[in-house]
Amino acid sequence: MKKLRYALFTGCTAKESTPEQMMSTMAVAKKLGIELVELTEASCCGASHLQDYDDFLSLVLNARNIAYAEKHGLTMVTICNTCQLNTAMTKHRLDHNPELKAKVNAKLAEVGLSYRGTSEITHFLYAIIDDFGLDEIKKMVVKPLSQFNIAPFYGCHNIRPSELQNESHKSAENPYRPTSLDELIIACGGVNVDYVEKNKCCGFHAELQAPRTAAILTGNAVAGAMDANADWMVTPCPLCHLKLDTQTHHASVAIGREVSLPVLHMQQMLGLALGCTSEELGLKHHVTNVNFI
Amino acid sequence: MGTHKITTQDVTFKVFRFNADEDYLPYYKEYKMEVTSEEVVLDILNRIKWDHDGSFSYRRSCRHGICGACAIKVNGRSTLACKESMNDMIELFGNEITIEPLSIKRAVKDMIIDKADFWEKHAQVQPYIVSDIDDNPESENLVSPEEAERLLDSDLCIQCGACHYACPAVEVNEDFIGPAAFAAAYRFEADVRDQAGTSRISEVNQEFQGVWDCVKCYECQEACPKEVDPIEKITKLHNMIFAKGVATNNVATRHAVGFKHSIAKHGLLDEGELVRYSEGNIGVMKHVPVAIKMFTKGKIVLPWNMPKSDKLDEIKKLVKSSSTAKF
Numbered sequence: 045m046k047k048l049r050y051a052l053f054t055g056c057t058a059k060e061s062t063p064e065q066m067m068s069t070m071a072v073a074k075k076l077g078i079e080l081v082e083l084t085e086a087s088c089c090g091a092s093h094l095q096d097y098d099d100f101l102s103l104v105l106n107a108r109n110i111a112y113a114e115k116h117g118l119t120m121v122t123i124c125n126t127c128q129l130n131t132a133m134t135k136h137r138l139d140h141n142p143e144l145k146a147k148v149n150a151k152l153a154e155v156g157l158s159y160r161g162t163s164e165i166t167h168f169l170y171a172i173i174d175d176f177g178l179d180e181i182k183k184m185v186v187k188p189l190s191q192f193n194i195a196p197f198y199g200c201h202n203i204r205p206s207e208l209q210n211e212s213h214k215s216a217e218n219p220y221r222p223t224s225l226d227e228l229i230i231a232c233g234g235v236n237v238d239y240v241e242k243n244k245c246c247g248f249h250a251e252l253q254a255p256r257t258a259a260i261l262t263g264n265a266v267a268g269a270m271d272a273n274a275d276w277m278v279t280p281c282p283l284c285h286l287k288l289d290t291q292t293h294h295a296s297v298a299i300g301r302e303v304s305l306p307v308l309h310m311q312q313m314l315g316l317a318l319g320c321t322s323e324e325l326g327l328k329h330h331v332t333n334v335n336f337i
Numbered sequence: 338m339g340t341h342k343i344t345t346q347d348v349t350f351k352v353f354r355f356n357a358d359e360d361y362l363p364y365y366k367e368y369k370m371e372v373t374s375e376e377v378v379l380d381i382l383n384r385i386k387w388d389h390d391g392s393f394s395y396r397r398s399c400r401h402g403i404c405g406a407c408a409i410k411v412n413g414r415s416t417l418a419c420k421e422s423m424n425d426m427i428e429l430f431g432n433e434i435t436i437e438p439l440s441i442k443r444a445v446k447d448m449i450i451d452k453a454d455f456w457e458k459h460a461q462v463q464p465y466i467v468s469d470i471d472d473n474p475e476s477e478n479l480v481s482p483e484e485a486e487r488l489l490d491s492d493l494c495i496q497c498g499a500c501h502y503a504c505p506a507v508e509v510n511e512d513f514i515g516p517a518a519f520a521a522a523y524r525f526e527a528d529v530r531d532q533a534g535t536s537r538i539s540e541v542n543q544e545f546q547g548v549w550d551c552v553k554c555y556e557c558q559e560a561c562p563k564e565v566d567p568i569e570k571i572t573k574l575h576n577m578i579f580a581k582g583v584a585t586n587n588v589a590t591r592h593a594v595g596f597k598h599s600i601a602k603h604g605l606l607d608e609g610e611l612v613r614y615s616e617g618n619i620g621v622m623k624h625v626p627v628a629i630k631m632f633t634k635g636k637i638v639l640p641w642n643m644p645k646s647d648k649l650d651e652i653k654k655l656v657k658s659s660s661t662a663k664f
Contacts, residue, residue, distance in 0.1 A: 086604075097579060252616065253544075256510070
């Protein structure tokens with residue numbers, strides 16, 4: 045197989061509150077022989093909030109990030125669902141609106157950059173599934189996760205809006221019946237758990253503005269996974285991870301029931317199956333202890 | 338023209354049944370049917386009623402996707418029964434199909450729900466043009482095609498409730514106005530003839546009920562059978578709140594604005610500072626217990642270690658030159 049190379053847009057949490065996500069991404073890429081060229085010039089994507097204040101500024105900043113991936117001539121890989129949404133949404137809007145693209149490029153020209161629309165944007169989960177392939181993953185699994193019932197938690201911004209999903213990924217999935225994460229669990233030798241909340245919202249984006257709403261959604265998600273006999277949860281989104289890993293106390297109070305499960309990043313789950321050590325995967329950086337390793 | 342081949346498939350339908358007058362609890366009844374590739378979901382509802390149980394109840398009217406009466410959920414997915422092809426549903430969900438009302442907790446009889454909250458929320462946003470109508474106008478009140486474009490298809494809403502009852506924030510917060518009424522609010526805010534001033538936009542700016550409580554899950558966009566894209570309108574309302582100067586200084590507005598401050602300073606988001614800036618120095622205290630737990634796990638970057646984007650000067654320059662909003 046040709047060596048896979050991508051431009052990595054880390055997003056902010058990988059550098060701050062989820063160091064384990066960065067560590068496990070690099071560890072898994074190394075195991076799989078995938079080269080990730082980090083876009084160190086990239087800014088925050090605005091996390092679906094900056095656009096509420098200043099939509100144009102959000103477009104310009106995201107177009108700048110994509111422009112750097114284009115400079116490398118590489119597909120941009122994201123490791124956060126919301127980064128994926130914001131960059132893919134920017135690409136979608138600019139590629140479908142020449143006037144808007146010209147306006148944004150007029151700004152980028154001030155710093156000697158331009159957005160052309162030549163780089164694809166995909167989440168690392170889909171890069172692995174579409175480009176590396178689950179059959180190849182299966183061949184590389186050295187420590188199958190066969191003793192675990194694992195609850196996939198997809199995270200909204202990887203599966204909705206499906207319009208972007210269809211543009212970004214070869215294996216576009218349906219938001220009402222997503223399969224990618226289930227298939228990755230199976231490829232890692234684990235048992236995938238089905239539950240209603242797996243494609244629902246964790247509440248992260250309203251945590252400060254609507255804490256009660258956010259806490260109930262978190263509680264429902266963890267409770268759903270627990271009731272389906274999951275040993276732990278797995279997610280491709282660091283924001284979902286933060287919510288499910290660090291906020292279970294508030295969630296438990298909000299839904300009137302003690303809920304808590306270890307939550308792994310998709311990269312950590314894959315890393316375990318590929319034989320990475322818990323140190324390499326940063327498993328000690330979880331608030332809800334990963335008690336099974 | 339070639340002849341279109343009609344195929345058939347065996348499907349088991351698990352159908353939600355409940356009669357508020359007789360039942361304490363809802364139950365699911367199974368119906369096995371041979372479904373042809375030509376049928377839509379509404380055909381199945383009709384066959385249940387006509388061939389199996391005459392008491393089965395559901396709303397239907399136009400059969401052309403325009404009255405909005407027949408919105409239900411198929412395997413948890415909001416849909417208009419008259420528009421949705423059974424073939425597509427079988428392809429997506431397989432040969433076991435669950436049919437439920439849009440909102441189980443609002444069920445009155447089978448598929449029929451009490452939509453009172455939907456209509457109350459709708460009424461709350463003044464879903465009409467507010468204007469002093471001249472009874473004897475000298476000329477027509479023309480709207481140009483460009484001005485009509487600004488509605489961004491928000492006028493296509495048929496008030497079926499698919500998005501409202503797909504919204505998780507509606508589900509857990511009875512005060513939340515919800516995506517359908519927000520789209521209606523935008524439809525009239527964007528209308529050049531409207532003279533509501535700040536009364537409508539202030540209503541959707543209120544904490545606990547307004548656009549700030551949106552969780553940004555995009556369920557509404559997926560659920561809408563008319564491609565109204567309610568979350569796009571929610572973003573537009575956020576922008577209008579700032580543009581019309583009704584934004585109040587609170588945790589939600591500071592949270593949106595805080596991203597700009599952080600990006601201008603570091604390129605990346607300073608997570609800790611965003612929480613402090615949004616909550617204020619007193620409000621932030623409630624986050625301390627979780628922050629301590631996170632700190633002990635190496636999840637908090639201290640201010641003096643805050644990472645910065647390379648070529649930060651570019652970002653600073655762009656933030657300065659590309660900003661279009663004020664707060």
